[in-house]
Amino acid sequence: MSDPSQEWPLWEVFVRGKGGLSHRHVGSVHAADAQMALAHARDTYTRRMEGVSLWVLPSAEITASDPGEADALFAPAEDKVYRHPTFYTIPDHIKHI
């Protein structure tokens, strides 16, 4: 029977595309060590010139927010409309602002 501890751990893969964008999560790979995870990430996720830089990080190291707490975490931001530039009315003839 399969023993989860016998499986190579899972790594999350982040790729930075050309043009200086931030690294973006693209998927995951299994690998026994970090070097292998990089190789597997390269061979799996950059076969079509998708990237110029790779990050891998053990999936077990990720702490995710609890979906059950989504309201507590994210709803309070909803009424902070004054954080957005469109909240402010500036007459049309005022330029460059």
Next chain:
Amino acid sequence: MHALATHALRLGDDALILGQRLSEWCGHAPALEIDLSLANIALDCVGQATHFLALAGALEGQGRDADRLAFHRDVMDFTNCLLVEQPNGDFAQTIARQFFFAHYQHLLFERMQAVQDERFAAIAAKAVKETAYHAKLAGEWVIRLGDGTEESRARMERGLDWMWRFTGELFAMDEIDSAAIDAGAGVDKAALHPLWDARIGAVLAEAGLAPPAPHRPVLGGRIGRHSEHLGHLISDMQFLQRAYPGATW
């Protein structure tokens, strides 16, 4: 055949036969991710083969293109080194072959990208990046398998031992190599040998593996004297072209 054409042919045959061998793994590797890695290396090899064989055909000037050369020659006209035609064996044996060959190819292309002949230099400049990765990947696996378990260590040793006798041929020089150097298209392979030894030795040391016992080099591939394995490989590879002469695909 023109010396430079033969020079290109040898480079192309090496890549072609190794690519063919590696592609045998497709769908059968020890882990899904490894399957993808081996296929990437195989694809690089097929690409290199296509470029070098096309160049060989052009230099020969008899109207043979890369496919004609790959699919319409018999064993004695293949000029690849014996190392690349060795069977895959287990994963350790495949890694041993890849490790030895990729380090050789990398050293070779590092120099070839700077030769005068732009045709060879251009292919080498592209391939050197590929082989850098092949050498790194294979080296990491040599270390993992050498250091891993008792079984993996024994298998890695057997794999290295199997392939070792064919490594001398990689650095053997003959009149074709000399002519290629004179024409500004070749590399002094003999001079690469000590560098290769050092690179191989460093990885083996990290893996805790002793270099295989010295063995008299087995030679012959460059002049068409191959192992028994190659005939089977090419009968498989050339089946359609042989069964349907003149057909296009």
Next chain:
Amino acid sequence: MMNSLSRKDWMPEAYRKTLVRQMSQHAHSEIVGMLPEGNWITRAPNLRRKAILLAKVQDEGGHGLYLYAAAETLGTSRDEMIEALHSGKAKYSTIFNYPTLTWADIGAIGWLVDGAAIMNQVPLQRTSYGPYARAMVRICKEESFHQRQGYEIMMHLAAGAAEQKRMAQDALNRWWQPSLMMFGPPDDQSPNTEQSMRWRIKRDTNDALRQKFVDITVPQAEAIGLTVPDPELKWNEARGSYDFGAVDWEEFKAVVKGQGPVAKERMAARVKAWEEGAWVRDAARAHAAKRAAAKQAAE
């Protein structure tokens, strides 16, 4: 409790189970699907075709990987899924239990099997479970060349020598019915369709997709002078669709049960690769553990 990437806590158990079943089946299909085409990589007729086929079969491995990873977010490990495949508990697409006998089969698989698969997969890009949908977006993008390369092979064969055309027609004859079966049993006999549609895991019914496939594929066959092997095939002006003959559902059921012509060979190959690779996976893990221990000791 803090949770890792596993999303299993917020969804109904039945929805989760259905998702894992569908995603792992899909992943298994990609992996087993490497075998029939892999059978021809070393025999591809020229260097261009060799590179294309190798890249395509490799893509399938990648797609299996994406899908396993998506299923893993629901707390089922890849090893568990692979074990279920090897033990016969998990299913995979029946199409891969048919043999690839000639080079034309590589064309037919790309054209018909990938064509059918794409039709099944495109709506899945909008499936309700995010990780599955994202995997499908990537897969569909990468697969766009798969079907075209297959049709291109068939075009060349159909326009080639008589013996090549015969090879192409023979492949179409053998792959047509199994391709129609890829959309699953008729709607009135599909045990999962209704629930999956309701959950928006599945977006179209089996019969609707099958009809769409026939309507698209028949003109493609005609365009290169091949004949779809169905005497009942007829354009129905009123429906604006082709009527086509009954699919042999008895055969389908038998193949689903594992009685496809090369089902045993396919599983034997997968199990062999897995078992023979065990020492490699063990070694890498042992090495990583040694390295980690040494690093810890040094700190």
